[in-house]
Amino acid sequence: MTLQxxxxxLVTVSLLSATPGPNMMHALTRSVQVGFRRSTFAMAGCISALLLALVLSVIGIGAVLVAEPRLFSAIRYLGAAYLIYLGIKAWRARDGVGLAREETPSRQESGLSLYRTGFLVGISNPKLLLFAAAFFPQFIDHHRPVLPQFAILVVTYLCSDCFWMSLYGLGGRSLSRFLERASVRRAFNRLTGILFVAFGIAILRARA
Known part of the structure; x- marks a missing residue:
């Protein structure tokens, strides 16, 4: 792989990471809800899911999903259902305090719970496996050792996603200052709910 x-x-994955998606929206809403510092647990979950998906794609799981459309469809439906569930949960948050209210210490989610939810959001889109399986080889020089090149691409992708997720999280911390009014919190929660449901529907409508 050449420097060029x-x-x-790097430019391509930076643009992909910067585009609002389930991971970035989750980082933003978690930062609004529990503060930036604790939202890093959720971000770590999203990044772990991304790492797992990239590693699986490198070892050929993406090809398996292509060969087994029923398996892919089952995973796709589960992922879409989870995103839609998050959207409904945000929309129905009582008095608009669900995703847009910082929790009191006695009701704080544990770091493990934040991490787990972030991981589930991150892994809910199985098309990431297919994307990585088809996208990564375009940048590999097969006349040189392949594994080190894959490692560089995976680390580059992870660093790009971490950078943009942190920016979204910091944006959530700033946004929380404007969410003190219940009506504004309610609008934010419902907008978040609509976006997550839209992501879920997009996964359902996308062709494998």
Whole structure:
């Protein structure tokens, strides 16, 4: 892999990471809800899911999903259902305090719970496996050792996602100052709910 190919990969994944999606929206809403510092547990869950998906794609699981459309469909439906569930939960939050209210110490979610939810959000889109399986080889020089090149691409992707997720999280911390009014919190929760449901529907409508 040449330096030029790496730069092209970096620019491409940076644009992909910057685009609002389930992971970035989850980082933002968790930061609003529990504060930036504790939202890093959720971000770590999203990043862990991304790492797992990239590693699985490298070892060929993406090809398996292509060969087994029923398995892919089952995973896709589960992932979409989870995103839609999060959207409904946000929409129905009582008095608009669900995702947009910092929790009191006695009701704080544990770091493990935040991490687990972030991981489930991150792993809920199985098309990431197919994307990585098809996208990564475009930047690999097969005349050189392949594994070190894959490692560089995976680390680059993870660093890009961490950077943008942190920016979204910091944006959530700033946004929380404007969510003191119940009506504004309610609007924010419902907008978040609509976006998560839209992500879920998009996964259902997308062709494998």
């Amino acid at each position: 190919a790496w730069w092209l990969f």
